[in-house]
Amino acid sequence: MIKTDVLVIGAGPAGSTAAKHAALGGADVILVDKKSEIGAPKRCAEGVSMGGLESLGIKPNPQWITRKIEGVRLVSPNGTSVWLTSDTVELPEAGYILERKVFDKHMAMDAARAGSRIMIKTLARSLQQEDDGYIVNLETMGEEFQIKANIIIAADGPESRVARWTGLNTATKPKDMESAAQFEMVGVEMEDNHCIEFYFGSVAPGGYAWIFPKGDDIANVGLGVLSTKTSKSAYEHLLEFVEDCPATKNAQPVELNIGGDPVGGMPKKLVTDGLMVVGDAAGQVNPLTGGGIISGMTGGMLAGKVAAKAIEDDDTSKERLREYEKLCHESIGKEISKYLKVKDYMLSLSDEELDSIAEAFKDVEFEKISTTELVKKLVKVSPRALLKLGKLF
Amino acid sequence: MILKIDLRGGCEEMKVNDWCMYCGECAGVCPRNLIEVKETSIIFSKEECKDCRLCMQVCPIGALEPEE
Numbered sequence A: 001m002i003k004t005d006v007l008v009i010g011a012g013p014a015g016s017t018a019a020k021h022a023a024l025g026g027a028d029v030i031l032v033d034k035k036s037e038i039g040a041p042k043r044c045a046e047g048v049s050m051g052g053l054e055s056l057g058i059k060p061n062p063q064w065i066t067r068k069i070e071g072v073r074l075v076s077p078n079g080t081s082v083w084l085t086s087d088t089v090e091l092p093e094a095g096y097i098l099e100r101k102v103f104d105k106h107m108a109m110d111a112a113r114a115g116s117r118i119m120i121k122t123l124a125r126s127l128q129q130e131d132d133g134y135i136v137n138l139e140t141m142g143e144e145f146q147i148k149a150n151i152i153i154a155a156d157g158p159e160s161r162v163a164r165w166t167g168l169n170t171a172t173k174p175k176d177m178e179s180a181a182q183f184e185m186v187g188v189e190m191e192d193n194h195c196i197e198f199y200f201g202s203v204a205p206g207g208y209a210w211i212f213p214k215g216d217d218i219a220n221v222g223l224g225v226l227s228t229k230t231s232k233s234a235y236e237h238l239l240e241f242v243e244d245c246p247a248t249k250n251a252q253p254v255e256l257n258i259g260g261d262p263v264g265g266m267p268k269k270l271v272t273d274g275l276m277v278v279g280d281a282a283g284q285v286n287p288l289t290g291g292g293i294i295s296g297m298t299g300g301m302l303a304g305k306v307a308a309k310a311i312e313d314d315d316t317s318k319e320r321l322r323e324y325e326k327l328c329h330e331s332i333g334k335e336i337s338k339y340l341k342v343k344d345y346m347l348s349l350s351d352e353e354l355d356s357i358a359e360a361f362k363d364v365e366f367e368k369i370s371t372t373e374l375v376k377k378l379v380k381v382s383p384r385a386l387l388k389l390g391k392l393f
Numbered sequence B: 001m002i003l004k005i006d007l008r009g010g011c012e013e014m015k016v017n018d019w020c021m022y023c024g025e026c027a028g029v030c031p032r033n034l035i036e037v038k039e040t041s042i043i044f045s046k047e048e049c050k051d052c053r054l055c056m057q058v059c060p061i062g063a064l065e066p067e068e
Helices: A012-024 A050-055 A100-113 A234-244 A293-313 A318-349 A352-359 A371-381 A384-389 B026-029 B054-058
Strands: A002-008 A029-032 A048-050 A066-067 A071-075 A083-085 A096-098 A117-119 A124-132 A133-140 A142-156 A177-186 A195-198 A210-214 A217-227 A250-261 A274-277 B014-016 B035-037 B043-044 B064-066
Touching: A002 A012, A002 A133, A002 A217, A002 A293, A012 A029, A012 A100, A012 A142, A012 A293, A029 A100, A029 A124, A029 A142, A048 A050, A048 A293, A050 A293, A071 A142, A083 A352, A096 A100, A100 A117, A124 A142, A142 A293, A177 A234, A177 B026, A210 A234, A217 A234, A217 A250, A234 A250, A250 B026, A274 A293, A274 A318, A293 A318, A293 B043, A371 A384, B014 B043, B026 B035, B026 B054, B054 B064
Parallel strands: A002 A029, A002 A142, A029 A117, A071 A195, A142 A274
Antiparallel strands: A048 A096, A066 A096, A071 A083, A124 A133, A133 A142, A177 A217, A177 A250, A195 A210, A210 A217, B014 B064, B035 B043
């Protein structure tokens, strides 16, 4: 049987970051992924903020950046646009559109360079708890084998099966699971191909549609819906959106991506004896935008560091690992809770309300207006905003 | 394409259509953690299934369906 200090299950950005930091902290680390290619197929619109990468100590690399983003266009159901561009407003989410297939591999390579052992095409299937960790049953190329690990870091994405095997409740309810479908398209005609676009309303019930440019006429065009708010599949909504949206009328798809995005926030419990859960598996996703690369990697970094220290201290109890849980709730939990409330408000708006809000904001000069004034203006056209958002800002 | 589905047990027959892309969203919402999504196949433990059909409901491409 193979023995290791730390076994990371799942080599997405959160898992690879966890593996890297656990290895840098001196632990023996194995990183497994069930797929034959790390990073593919992508299940993501690929946007990250510059500040987020910086906070993780990752230098932007032209090999995995396709586009620098300079602004945001918000589009209401009747086509009214609100532009937020970086010359008029400081955008916290200004950033890059990645090439995830390259980015994810680079993150895994960093984990390997830090000393992690990587096993691809390797699926974790079950586990047994031991006095000092777990025995995990895995399968690769039809062969079953076991790894004995003192700590497991569960980074198995929206499926989040691994943590559930130990009794943690990380299942996502359908009301909190966005069903997403996306085309990567060519021939996209955007009004400004350095801005990301969001389309709200019944075009994507329970979510929104997006166009994230990856080149002058190339973009990720997708949407997320809640299955509790529509009887159509995400794919059916996507086909309708692509046909109706002026930017994609003449565009052609070169790739289809689908997947779930857990937008219900983080569960309270992220650890148990000898196990920590990170990334999408831990709901480390901005519930409003569905973005989870930076928050998941932040979770991964914190878990990796705590894992290395716990191994060094020879204490992998849940009491010891709770340090990770505490750090997570402090660093990303508060933002997630705040955006959860904004999301609930957004979901309560009808197409007409969204149109009147867009109408009120379309000519606002954002650099001359404070957040408080913005909210006041919002409350004027949407009184419910006061109730739902008043305490947040 | 390999589709290993255990058809014994509790629930109605479920069909995994061959356009399934193995994204795993069904596994994430299964309240009983019964769905194992491999790179190009799904293993579904039917015996413990309570037929809630959440897996079918969330599939982004309608690949999971009740068998006629």
